[in-house]
Amino acid sequence: MCNVVAGLLFxxxxxxxxxxxxxxxxxxxxxxxPPVSSVTAVYMVIENTGDTNDKLIGVRTAASKYSDIHTTTxxxxxxxxxxxxxxxxxPSGKIVELIPGGAHIMLRELYRPVKIGEKIEIDxxxxxxxxxxxQAEVR
Amino acid sequence: MGLFYNVFxxxxxxxxxxxxxGIEDGNELLNFSLTDHNGSDVNxxxxxxxxxxxxxxxxxxxDICPMTLSILKHTMNELGSEEDKIxxxxxxxxxENDTPQRLKEYTTFFHPSFLGLTGSSEEIEKIAExxxxxxxxxxxxxxxxxxxSHTFSIYLLDKEARLFLTYPPSRLNPRAxxxxxxKVVN
Numbered sequence: 001m002c003n004v005v006a007g008l009l010f011x012x013x014x015x016x017x018x019x020x021x022x023x024x025x026x027x028x029x030x031x032x033x034p035p036v037s038s039v040t041a042v043y044m045v046i047e048n049t050g051d052t053n054d055k056l057i058g059v060r061t062a063a064s065k066y067s068d069i070h071t072t073t074x075x076x077x078x079x080x081x082x083x084x085x086x087x088x089x090x091p092s093g094k095i096v097e098l099i100p101g102g103a104h105i106m107l108r109e110l111y112r113p114v115k116i117g118e119k120i121e122i123d124x125x126x127x128x129x130x131x132x133x134x135q136a137e138v139r
Numbered sequence: 140m141g142l143f144y145n146v147f148x149x150x151x152x153x154x155x156x157x158x159x160x161g162i163e164d165g166n167e168l169l170n171f172s173l174t175d176h177n178g179s180d181v182n183x184x185x186x187x188x189x190x191x192x193x194x195x196x197x198x199x200x201x202d203i204c205p206m207t208l209s210i211l212k213h214t215m216n217e218l219g220s221e222e223d224k225i226x227x228x229x230x231x232x233x234x235e236n237d238t239p240q241r242l243k244e245y246t247t248f249f250h251p252s253f254l255g256l257t258g259s260s261e262e263i264e265k266i267a268e269x270x271x272x273x274x275x276x277x278x279x280x281x282x283x284x285x286x287x288s289h290t291f292s293i294y295l296l297d298k299e300a301r302l303f304l305t306y307p308p309s310r311l312n313p314r315a316x317x318x319x320x321x322k323v324v325n
Contacts, residue, residue: 031205033201033205033248034244035244036241036244036248037198038199039199039200040205041202041205070201072202072203074291078292078307079274079288079290080288080291080308082201082288100203100206104202107201
């Protein structure tokens with residue numbers, strides 16, 4: 001009997017571990033921009049709760065022709081510069097914030113204007129965790 | 140997180156009641172000749188009609204420019220019935236691509252009173268230099284290139300059209316900026 005209980009417990013724990021996503025994406029949102037602008041930015045908080053480091057290596061969306069990962073840096077003269085990066089490191093146990101004036105996802109050549117309140121479907125591609133689909137609200 | 144914290148929490152708590160939140164200056168501006176998005180001339184004497192807030196940017200800017208204009212929109216909201224005492228100017232650093240009509244559509248999206256300014260590169264550079272604003276010499280923001288660097292600041296000019304206060308990235312709290320504006324206009 002004890003063996004059966006222990007076996008079931010092991011099974012439950014194992015299934016739980018399989019189901020637990022190490023990457024959590026919180027509060028994804030898209031900056032509302034006027035229709036005359038063909039670019040916007042996407043922000044969110046990404047938490048890597050796993051035991052291994054991961055990377056955000058790509059982004060896909062049907063909302064724009066291009067979607068790139070960028071960082072914005074501000075120098076000592078307060079000059080802001082954007083830099084396209086190949087990936088965003090997501091260290092194990094850390095929270096990485098994509099925020100205005102910092103790291104962000106840039107959507108270039110929007111296929112149509114974004115509207116406040118609508119949700120944009122975005123696939124985030126992680127090196128180890130695969131693809132996670134999020135709905136980012138336009139604000 | 141650092142920038143966000145500075146902008147929205149730390150800076151406003153650190154504010155002395157008598158001191159200005161913006162960094163005080165007093166720089167005189169050189170005369171310049173630009174055009175607003177309605178086709179009217181804007182020069183030094185036009186700036187003396189109201190206290191003005193000035194910022195630089197370009198339409199195909201995904202991060203900093205919409206953020207700055209959103210901060211200015213919230214500043215206007217904070218001012219409430221006093222919002223008509225100031226004028227916000229958004230000066231393009233990409234005059235080749237940012238036509239007056241496009242500037243109008245862009246700036247009024249954030250607030251109906253905001254005015255986009257354009258002109259020759261030389262004239263834009265003149266006012267940028269007067270405000271100690273920098274933007275490296277780059278090609279325009281084409282479809283392939285959205286990476287124009289520029290100073291991320293808001294400038295408050297008094298009714299003598301002097302640079303009175305500068306708001307760098309660490310000082311962009313709309314409520315605190317609105318408080319400064321009330322002190323300057325009243």
